[in-house]
Amino acid sequence: MLSYSSCMIPAVAALLVTCHALRECPGNTELPEIPALPQRDDLKGQSHLSLPNSLDTDPLDVIADLKHRLCRLEGVLVLNGKIRKAGDKIFASNGKKVDFASALGSCEEAGGTLATPMNEEENQAVLSIVKPYNQYAYLGIKEGETPGQFKYINGMPLSYTKWYKYEPNGKGTEKCVEMYTDGTWNDKRCNLNRLTVCEF
Structure with missing residues (x-):
């Protein structure tokens, strides 16, 4: 059974590559291009996928937050x-x-x-x-x-x-x-x- 969290793995991987490879963390507000994640409405009637009913967080908001946190940590690590x-x-x-x-x-x-x-x-x-x-x-x-x-x-x-x-x-x-x-x-x-x- 495919869960919502397993859908996030490719998105987070793309985010890590983008943040490291493009070095665009400081001051950048654009989100990286990532594969579209399935939305709750798109999954109705599909028994092979399950999402929690209480899921209200937009995946792009989650990714934006992860990008911000990863870039912050990257900046800290650069100082060594x-x-x-x-x-x-x-x-x-x-x-x-x-x-x-x-x-x-x-x-x-x-x-x-x-x-x-x-x-x-x-x-x-x-x-x-x-x-x-x-x-x-x-x-x-x-x-x-x-x-x-x-x-x-x-x-x-x-x-x-x-x-x-x-x-x-x-x-x-x-x-x-x-x-x-x-x-x-x-x-x-x-x-x-x-x-x-x-x-x-």
Whole structure:
């Protein structure tokens, strides 16, 4: 008897090949071309196939979700370094020290962005990568147009901070943010080499 899950095997195989071979995971919203899967209405009266009556999930939605998850994991594995999970986020480092623009570029190339802790759990996950390297790391946070007003790199205002005592104090001269090896933050110039930590 052919089940719904066995119909998914060729689709998932095609998805894996497409994601790996075409290297189109980051930023791509198109679904790969895959063989059409049978729909419940198409299977009425066919006793050799069975689908659960409660099946409400569109197979293309399942495939889109699988593609997103596989591409995220592929991005993490590309970094080939330390990996930590906090909530829905995965944090990873390749162990390289570079300036802010290069760190951001490396993360985006792998399908992620610079680590942007939005709560204590995420900050601790980033810290658990920073500590073993004993290196400060850039965060995905930059100073906005108003000196002393920092935002996530996507432009949203900060919802969580962990500033070191008396920081930030650059007053417009230190546009980037680094994490110290104790998990606190400091505003810093963007042209210094710091550990690359990405989130996916």
